[in-house]
Amino acid sequence: MATQPAQPAPGPPYDWARLVGHSLEQNGPWVTWEKLVEARRAYPDDMLLRGYAEIVRTTIVRDLLANPRGLQATPKLTPEFLSDFDRFNLTAQEGYLISLIDGRITIEMLLKLTPFDNFTTLFNLAKLQNQRAITVPS
Amino acid sequence: MTRITTLLDNLSMAIAVVDENGAISYRNRCFDEAFGSGADEWIVRNARAVAGERGWLQSFFMDEDPEHSIDIEFNGRTYHVERIPSSGDAKEIALSFEDVTRQREAEQAKSDFTSMIVHDLRGPLSGIQGTLEFVLSQETARLDSLYEELLREASRESERMMSLINELLDFSKIESGNFDVGHDPVPIAALLKRSVHSMQSVATRDAIHLISGHGIDLPLLSGSEEKITQAVINLVSNALKFTPRNGVISIGAQVLRDQDGPRSVVVTVTDSGMGIKAEELTKLFEKYKQTKNKSLRGGGGTGLGLYIVKQIVEAHGGHVSIASIGGVGTSMVIDIPVRRAA
Numbered sequence: 001m002a003t004q005p006a007q008p009a010p011g012p013p014y015d016w017a018r019l020v021g022h023s024l025e026q027n028g029p030w031v032t033w034e035k036l037v038e039a040r041r042a043y044p045d046d047m048l049l050r051g052y053a054e055i056v057r058t059t060i061v062r063d064l065l066a067n068p069r070g071l072q073a074t075p076k077l078t079p080e081f082l083s084d085f086d087r088f089n090l091t092a093q094e095g096y097l098i099s100l101i102d103g104r105i106t107i108e109m110l111l112k113l114t115p116f117d118n119f120t121t122l123f124n125l126a127k128l129q130n131q132r133a134i135t136v137p138s
Numbered sequence: 139m140t141r142i143t144t145l146l147d148n149l150s151m152a153i154a155v156v157d158e159n160g161a162i163s164y165r166n167r168c169f170d171e172a173f174g175s176g177a178d179e180w181i182v183r184n185a186r187a188v189a190g191e192r193g194w195l196q197s198f199f200m201d202e203d204p205e206h207s208i209d210i211e212f213n214g215r216t217y218h219v220e221r222i223p224s225s226g227d228a229k230e231i232a233l234s235f236e237d238v239t240r241q242r243e244a245e246q247a248k249s250d251f252t253s254m255i256v257h258d259l260r261g262p263l264s265g266i267q268g269t270l271e272f273v274l275s276q277e278t279a280r281l282d283s284l285y286e287e288l289l290r291e292a293s294r295e296s297e298r299m300m301s302l303i304n305e306l307l308d309f310s311k312i313e314s315g316n317f318d319v320g321h322d323p324v325p326i327a328a329l330l331k332r333s334v335h336s337m338q339s340v341a342t343r344d345a346i347h348l349i350s351g352h353g354i355d356l357p358l359l360s361g362s363e364e365k366i367t368q369a370v371i372n373l374v375s376n377a378l379k380f381t382p383r384n385g386v387i388s389i390g391a392q393v394l395r396d397q398d399g400p401r402s403v404v405v406t407v408t409d410s411g412m413g414i415k416a417e418e419l420t421k422l423f424e425k426y427k428q429t430k431n432k433s434l435r436g437g438g439g440t441g442l443g444l445y446i447v448k449q450i451v452e453a454h455g456g457h458v459s460i461a462s463i464g465g466v467g468t469s470m471v472i473d474i475p476v477r478r479a480a
Contacts, residue, residue, distance in 0.1 A: 017416060021463045045394070047404065051461025051469035054390060054408040058467055062386040062410040065347055070384075119351025119388050 020052045029060045030130050057123055064126040068138045071108040075101050075125060081133040088133050094124050101134060152235035153222070158199045160185030163230060172235065173212060180212065194219065198231055215239045249314040256307040263303065267296045297340070301375060305442045308368070309425075312449050319453045323477055324359040324366055326391060326403050327352060333370040334389055337378070345383040348374070352391035357400040360477035361454040369450040370405065372443045373470045377409035380468070385410045393476075400476045402456070408469035414462040422460060423448040447472070 023032040036053040043049050067073045077098070081088060090098065093116060100113055107125065114121045128134045146153055152169035156162050160182035173180070184193035192200065194210050198221055207220040216239045222232040270293040274286075281289070311317045334350045341348035359366065370389070377387045390406040414422070426441040447470075451458045456474035 016461065017463055021466065024463070024466060047457065047459040047471045047473055048461050050392075050404060051406060051408070051459060051471040052463070054388065054406045054469040054471075055461060055463055055467040058386050058388045058408045058410050058469075061349065061388065062347075062384075065386060066384065117351050117353060119349045119390065122349065123351075 016048055016052045020056065024056070024059070029056055029063070032056050033060065057119075060126045061119065061122045064122055064129065064136065067136055071111070072106050073136045073138065074104065074106050075110070075129075075134045075136050076103045077101055078132055078135055085133075088131060090133070091124075093120065094128060094133075097121065097124050098128060098133060107136075152217070152237075153232065154181075154235070155230050155232045156181060156185075156195065157230045158185060158196075160195055164232075169235065172215075172217075172237065184210075198233065209238065209242070216242045246314065249310050252310040253307060256303045256310070260300065260303050260307075263296060263300055267293070267300060270296060304368075305372075305446060308446045309442045312446065317449065317453060319362040319365050319450070321360050322362065324361055324363045325356075326359050326366070326405070326474075327354045327356040329363055329367050330370065330389055330391055330405065333367055333374065337371060337374045340375075340378060341387065344378060346378060346381050347384075347386045349386060349388045351388045352405075356391055356393060356403055357476040359403060359454065359474050361474075362450075365450045366454065366474070369447045369472065370407065372447050373407035373472075376443055376470075377407055377411065377468070380411040381409045382411065394473070398478070402473050402475045405472045405474070406469050408467060410467045413464040413466055414460070414468055415464065416462075419460050419462060423458065 020032060020036070023035060033053070033056050036049070036056055040046075040049055040053055065071070081098075097110070097114060097116075100110060105113075107122070110125070111118050111121055116124075125134070125136070129136055147167040149166060149168060152172045153164075153166045154162050154169050154177075155164040160178075162178060162181060165177070169177070181195060184195040185199075186193050187196065194208050197208060198206060198219075204221065204223065207218060210217050210219055215237060217235040218238045220234050220236075222234055224232055270289055273281075274289055274293060330350060330352050334348060338348055374387060374389065381387055387407065387409045390408070392404045392406075393400045394402045394404060423444050425445045448458050451472045451474060454474050456472055458473075459471045460468065461471065462468040
């Protein structure tokens, strides 16, 4: 058995810190996240870019958990989703998650019920909230 | 010329001029006194690769770094060999041999002493920590609230002291060159799960959400499970110091692939803390360097935690980077190659 040395991270093609910071201020975390997903496709080996993407994802999850009830908050489906769910282009993970939401189950219980890692579940909940498929009343 | 030869012969440092085959064209008196008649054969032997290893003399001809230097052993003594800069014929180089036997012995003694002290400190401290944890795990209703708070404070401080001691111990190992990570299979998914679990109580106590964001389908790494665990825990401990209450610390892992399959695993430890200034970022992995940000949990550190992380990651053939945005957060990214069949 042998290991292959990791490729050193290439130098950043852009000043990610400035670009991401500026985008967060101007556009908020979700637009910034979408831009970072595109950038990551273009520069898959840029480790700094991965770091900045993780900072934005973590900010999004922090905002979800800033709900005064935290993990005890109970997500609810929105009337908009119930009346027109075809409009929402959900991924398989998001679809599974939303199938568990019944208006009584807390975020903490969702974390236990889903097979995904906790961060993915929280991030998907934040995404559903941002798309107005669910609300998380405080 | 005679004056220069006389001058060189009166130096207290051994000097020789050799070619890439090990033939000595000049040696001063100190060189003869130090190495005697066995020197010629010894030098020639080290101009070649020995058992697949580069001979020390060979390294001077093959290494383009003009400041390349090396410690060598001869007849039980240690010599520090350096190239003497010259603009002459590149086929020959002048080398100085400084006897550093006593200096290296003193360094080793210092390193051994540090290891012994920190080991001796760690023993009783483990006992104190265990006792505090036992008392605190009892029915808290039975503890007077003032005593409970004092015990919790003592527990926090003993944890901090243990962390400082462990950092000193690792630093001592790194500095003594006794830092071999081996080639054992390392199940990274289980390692990350355990790391999160072991830090969860500290995060909960400080009202911080410590969240794992990695699947179980991660390839094996090669090296030391203990050392990689320590690197991850150092990163999480660092994040805990600078993340405010109700903040989030996430631990993620992704696999990078190439045409031959998984190439490396990228582990990220990201916090929603105060961020680090750009001018400080590049220096954070140096010895004794700390961010100017004030720890939110009180107490300082040795400034060795991130230096140790870098040494561990690089010893595994990996690379460490840091991304940060002021007022938003910081992400430490470590990229470690996977174990592949030869």
